[in-house]
Every structure is written in structure tokens, then in C-alpha cells.
Amino acid sequence: xxSLSVLILAPLLLFCFISALVGIWKLKxxxxxAVTGVALAxxxxxxxxxxxxxxxxxxxxxGGWPPPFxxxxxxxxxxxxxxxxxxxxxxxxxxxxxxxxLYHTPRRGIPAYGLxxxxxxxxxxxxVTGDLFNLFVFxxxxxxxxxxxxxxxxxxxxxxxxxxxxxxTIAGSFYLLGVGFIYFSTGTLNMADAARLLPPLYGSPxxxxxxxxxxxxxxxxxxxxxxxVWLPDAHSYAPPVVAAILAxxxxxxxxxxxxxxxxxxxxxxxxxxxxxxxxxxxxxxxAGIIFGSVMAIxxxxxxxxxxxxxxxxxxxxxxxxxxxxxxxLIGGLLHILNHAFMKSCLFLVAGGIRHQTGLHxxxxxxxxxxxxxxxxxxxxxxxxxxxxxxxxxxxxxxWYLVLGGIEANNWAFVAVxxxxxxxxxxxxxxxxxxxxxTPSSGDPAVEQAKEPPARILSPILILATGIIVLGLINAxxxxxxxxxxxxxxx
Amino acid sequence: MVVLDIFMSRYVYVLIIxxxxxxxxxxxxxxxxxxxxxxxxxxxxxxxxxxxxxxAKAGGSVPVIxxxxxxxxxxxxxxxxxxxxxxxxxxxxSLTGVALAxxxxxxRAYKTLDDRAIMANMKEISE
Numbered sequence: 001x002x003s004l005s006v007l008i009l010a011p012l013l014l015f016c017f018i019s020a021l022v023g024i025w026k027l028k029x030x031x032x033x034a035v036t037g038v039a040l041a042x043x044x045x046x047x048x049x050x051x052x053x054x055x056x057x058x059x060x061x062x063g064g065w066p067p068p069f070x071x072x073x074x075x076x077x078x079x080x081x082x083x084x085x086x087x088x089x090x091x092x093x094x095x096x097x098x099x100x101x102l103y104h105t106p107r108r109g110i111p112a113y114g115l116x117x118x119x120x121x122x123x124x125x126x127x128v129t130g131d132l133f134n135l136f137v138f139x140x141x142x143x144x145x146x147x148x149x150x151x152x153x154x155x156x157x158x159x160x161x162x163x164x165x166x167x168x169t170i171a172g173s174f175y176l177l178g179v180g181f182i183y184f185s186t187g188t189l190n191m192a193d194a195a196r197l198l199p200p201l202y203g204s205p206x207x208x209x210x211x212x213x214x215x216x217x218x219x220x221x222x223x224x225x226x227x228x229v230w231l232p233d234a235h236s237y238a239p240p241v242v243a244a245i246l247a248x249x250x251x252x253x254x255x256x257x258x259x260x261x262x263x264x265x266x267x268x269x270x271x272x273x274x275x276x277x278x279x280x281x282x283x284x285x286x287a288g289i290i291f292g293s294v295m296a297i298x299x300x301x302x303x304x305x306x307x308x309x310x311x312x313x314x315x316x317x318x319x320x321x322x323x324x325x326x327x328x329l330i331g332g333l334l335h336i337l338n339h340a341f342m343k344s345c346l347f348l349v350a351g352g353i354r355h356q357t358g359l360h361x362x363x364x365x366x367x368x369x370x371x372x373x374x375x376x377x378x379x380x381x382x383x384x385x386x387x388x389x390x391x392x393x394x395x396x397x398x399w400y401l402v403l404g405g406i407e408a409n410n411w412a413f414v415a416v417x418x419x420x421x422x423x424x425x426x427x428x429x430x431x432x433x434x435x436x437x438t439p440s441s442g443d444p445a446v447e448q449a450k451e452p453p454a455r456i457l458s459p460i461l462i463l464a465t466g467i468i469v470l471g472l473i474n475a476x477x478x479x480x481x482x483x484x485x486x487x488x489x490x
Numbered sequence: 491m492v493v494l495d496i497f498m499s500r501y502v503y504v505l506i507i508x509x510x511x512x513x514x515x516x517x518x519x520x521x522x523x524x525x526x527x528x529x530x531x532x533x534x535x536x537x538x539x540x541x542x543x544x545x546a547k548a549g550g551s552v553p554v555i556x557x558x559x560x561x562x563x564x565x566x567x568x569x570x571x572x573x574x575x576x577x578x579x580x581x582x583x584s585l586t587g588v589a590l591a592x593x594x595x596x597x598r599a600y601k602t603l604d605d606r607a608i609m610a611n612m613k614e615i616s617e
Contacts, residue, residue, distance in 0.1 A: 133574055133577075140581045140584075140585070147592075151595070155595065155600075156612055158595045158596055159612065161592060162523060162589065162596065165588065165589055166527075166530060169530050169533075169585055170530075172581075177540065180541055180544065180571075183544075184544045
């Protein structure tokens with residue numbers, strides 16, 4: 001059953017069409033079709049991960065054409081790990097009811113669920129493909145779907161989405177140009193084949209330019225510090241479900257692409273010693289962590305604060321890549337998983353608050369904690385995990401990053417991680433204090449607030465439970481899934 | 491003469507770099523959103539030209555095997571970059587279509603396509 005990698009994509013793409021078509025006359029069916037599609041994909045992804053853990057990597061040749069002539073899909077530890085995260089967070093986000101998640105139930109004929117599935121399909125495609133150009137196609141598929149989904153947030157979101165479209169296209173084009181350089185130097189587009197042919201060409205300026213273009217392109221997509229300008233607007237104006245998917249998994253896929261190039265297409269030494277790629281990413285990420293945290297403290301709007309916090313949190317992943325030793329990279333990859341759970345939980349809470357009360361600014365939240373204790377407890381768990389309080393999941397990824405920093409003798413990075421935990425604590429405890437300690441100001445929206453219905457509450461509670469469970473089982477994830485990934489590193 | 495030879499063999503790349511620079515300037519330097527979109531199209535076209543130039547061979551024939559030309563790969567131009575760029579063009583068209591739809595919505599909402607005017611307007615509404 002090496003076809004599992006295709007079986008992840010097939011239901012997503014099939015139900016993407018079905019969901020868009022049946023949505024023309026019954027919105028409920030569109031929702032049901034979308035949930036079915038992502039659930040099937042998640043089942044295939046989990047089966048794929050189990051197979052990979054038992055037998056090693058699974059390769060599938062599309063159309064029966066063996067590489068380097070055909071496109072191959074590869075499921076190895078890294079891509080199976082990523083695709084399970086993508087489909088799980090995708091499923092939770094699709095289940096989240098549209099009246100809270102998309103601000104209002106979309107009108108008939110608006111293929112919101114079809115686009116969500118297309119976004120998840122594009123993200124899964126990027127991580128399972130073993131072909132450089134196929135990766136570009138999936139990159140543009142998920143980008144197009146996310147541009148369209150952001151605009152569901154209204155007029156301001158359209159402007160934010162247009163700016164993201166321009167920068168996202170620059171990113172995609174840089175990647176395509178880099179792949180062009182690799183193709184004309186080696187004559188192959190297959191990742192494994194390129195890895196075999198590239199080492200003699202490591203001195204060539206063309207290949208160096210290709211690496212620079214691909215890393216800068218993915219740096220824009222990952223919102224690394226000076227290239228993050230599109231993210232705060234796009235993520236704060238997008239509807240909560242869209243923002244949850246974008247912040248939790250869409251941005252992180254760019255980190256996957258950088259790791260994939262570093263470990264599979266090139267040898268890690270090339271990124272570490274020959275070119276200063278990891279050093280640059282590490283320092284830029286360190287600056288991004290501090291910048292994002294400071295900006296988050298300054299925000300009044302809840303979703304905007306979360307968006308700036310995303311800038312800081314994805315930089316932790318960049319820091320893990322920058323440390324370029326096994327412990328550091330484990331920390332970075334584990335943070336992809338943890339951040340996916342924490343940030344999607346927080347954005348869904350933001351959607352729930354807005355649906356129940358219509359509020360979105362933090363100063364208005366005073367006294368809300370007593371009105372909706374269950375949802376706000378879930379928020380508190382996610383916030384504590386963002387700060388890095390044990391035993392929540394967020395503690396462990398920071399722990400591995402700190403260990404990696406100590407091993408690399410890079411005390412500046414260790415200091416940045418610790419300092420940013422304090423800054424994160426400042427901006428989340430500010431919200432927690434408003435919710436639970438500040439007495440209500442008598443705002444009727446707060447006074448009449450009730451715990452949201454189970455449909456809204458259950459996805460949030462699943463994610464919050466997941467944060468604690470991931471914290472408890474993190475040793476299993478690290479030793480079975482992530483250790484084989486980083487085995488290539490020196 | 492050597493300089494001229496080098497120029498003749500490389501001038502396409504110079505043109506491509508000029509186009510890339512014009513495109514980047516349009517996307518990042520222009521204030522009008524429509525001009526940003528035109529810059530994006532120029533930028534993408536430059537990349538398409540780069541791939542097509544890479545596929546070209548002096549004296550190469552269309553990549554359909556012909557008995558007179560024989561089976562020698564050097565006699566045919568490389569079809570793969572053309573296929574890649576066909577896909578690239580489809581992606582570019584979709585991006586342009588989506589972006590034009592956004593511009594319609596933006597113009598209806600703000601009555602302008604000037605970046606700074608829209609930013610000022612957005613600030614006003616949120617405060």
C-alpha cells in the first residue's frame with residue numbers, strides 16, 4: 001500500500017469539488033461533504049504515519065512513471081508527521097461551525113468549504129510530493145485558496161489579501177526561479193535524483209543563487225522577521241477559522257520546505273558550513289521573536305495580538321532550523337506541532353467570543369471568564385502553553401530549543417528564548433487578568449454572555465486537551481518520529 | 491570580438507534580469523494597486539522567458555521524433571521546460587484573475603486604487 005500518499009490527497013480534491021457543487025443548493029451538504037473529505041484524508045494520513053513508523057519511507061510513482069521521468073510522492077517520517085498535523089487541524093477547523101468560524105453562514109453558492117478543502121489539499125500536497133516543480137504547483141494551489149478565503153473577512157480583508165497576493169507571488173516566483181537554476185544545472189526535478197547529482201556542483205554560483213532564491217522565497221511565506229509585513233493584516237482580518245488554518249499550518253509549511261531542502265535535496269553541511277543559510281535564518285528568527293512579542297504586547301485587538309504572536313512563534317521554528325543541531329531542529333519541528341494546536345485553539349476561542357458577545361478588543365473582555373468558564377479555561381491552557389509552562393506542550397519545544405542553544409554554545413539564542421517567554425507571559429497574562437480578575441464593567445454584551453453551544457465548544461476543548469496530551473507524550477513523538485528526521489544532522 | 495560573443499550568448503539573460511527588475515519595481519515601488527498587478531505579470535513573464543531560453547538549442551527541431559533527424563537528443567529542443575511553463579502560465583492567469591476580482595471589490599469599497607489613500611481610509615474606519 002505505497003499509494004497511501006495519494007490516498008491522502010484524493011479525498012480532499014474529490015470532496016473539494018463535491019462540496020462546492022452541492023453547496024450551490026444546500027449549504028448543510030457542503031459542510032457535511034467537507035467534513036467527510038478531511039476525515040478520510042486524516043484516516044489515510046494516520047495510516048501512512050503508522051506504515052512509515054513500521055517500514056520506513058513509502059514511495060509512490062504517479063501514473064506508474066518511475067522517477068526521474070515521473071512525479072513521485074514520498075511519505076517519510078518528516079512528511080508523514082506534517083501531513084497528520086495538517087489534516088488533523090484541518091478537520092477541527094472544518095468541523096467548527098460556520099456562524100462562528102466564518103462570522104456568518106456563507107450564502108448559497110459561495111464555495112467556502114470547497115476552498116478550505118483546496119487549501120488543506122494544497123498544504124498536504126506540498127509535504128507529500130517528492131518533485132521540485134510539483135511542490136511549486138501545490139504551493140500556488142494553497143496560496144490561491146488562502147487569498148480567496150482571507151477575503152471572507154470583509155473589505156479590509158480584501159486589501160490585506162491583495163498585498164499578501166503580491167508578496168506571496170514574489171515568494172512563489174523566487175522559488176520557481178530557484179528550481180529553474182537547479183533544473184538547468186542538473187537536468188532533473190526529482191528531489192532524490194537532484195540530491196544525487198548536486199554534490200559535485202556545490203561550488204557553482206548558480207546553485208548558490210538557487211539556494212538563496214528558494215530560502216528568501218520561503219522566508220516570505222514563513223513570515224521571517226523583515227519579510228513578515230503581510231502577516232498581521234492578513235491574519236487579523238481573516239475570519240477565525242481561516243486565520244486558525246493560516247497561522248497553525250499554512251505558514252509552517254514554508255518551514256517544512258526549508259527543512260526539506262536542507263536535509264533531502266542538499267546535504268545539511270552545505271546549508272551550515274558552505275553557505276551561511278542556517279546562521280542567517282537563526283539570527284533573523286531571533287530578531288523576529290523579540291519584534292513579534294513586543295508588537296503583540298502593544299495590540300488592543302485580540303486577533304491582531306494573536307497575529308503578531310504568530311510572527312514570534314514561527315520564528316521559534318526558524319530558530320530551530322538556525323541552530324542546525326539535532327536538539328535544536330527537534331525543538332523547531334516539535335514547535336510546528338505544538339504551535340498548530342495552540343494557535344488554532346486561540347483563534348477558535350476568538351471566533352467563539354465574537355459569536356457569543358460581538359466583542360473583539362481585549363479591554364472589553366473584563367469579567368468574561370466567569371460567564372464562559374469552559375471556553376476560557378481552554379484559552380488559559382493554550383495561553384499557558386504559549387508561555388511555556390510545564391506540563392503543557394509549549395514547554396517541551398522551548399526546552400529542546402534551549403538544549404540545542406546550549407549544545408551550540410549559542411547563549412544569545414538561549415537568552416532570546418527565555419526573554420521572549422517573559423514577553424509572551426506579559427501579553428497573555430494581560431488577557432487572562434482581564435478575563436478572570438477584572439470585575440465586569442457592566443457592558444451588556446458581557447452581562448448577557450453565555451457559554452457557547454457544544455458545537456462551538458467541542459473543537460476548542462479537543463484542541464485544549466490535545467495541548468496537554470501532547471505535552472505528556474512528547475517523548476514518544478520525539479523518539480519515534482523526530483529522531484529519524486534529524487539523524488542526518490552532524 | 492570576444493566581448494561581443496559573450497554578449498551575444500548571454501544577452502537574453504540580461505533582458506530577463508531587466509524584466510525582473512522592472513517587475514519588482516512595479517510590485518514594490520508603485521502606489522497604484524493595478525500597477526502592482528502589472529508589475530507582477532511582468533515579473534512572472536520574465537521567469538517564463540528564462541525557462542524557455544534554457545530549453546532552446548541552436549538548430550534544434552520541434553521535439554517530435556523524425557526519421558530524417560534521427561534519435562539524437564541534441565537535435566531536438568528540450569520540451570520539459572515548455573510543459574513546466576504551460577503550468578506556470580495557468581498559475582499566473584489564475585493569480586491575475588483573482589487579483590483583478592480583488593481590485594474590483596477594493597475599488598467599489600474605497601473608490602480609489604491608490605495604496606496610501608486606502609491605508610488612510612482603513613485607519614480612519616478602525617479608529
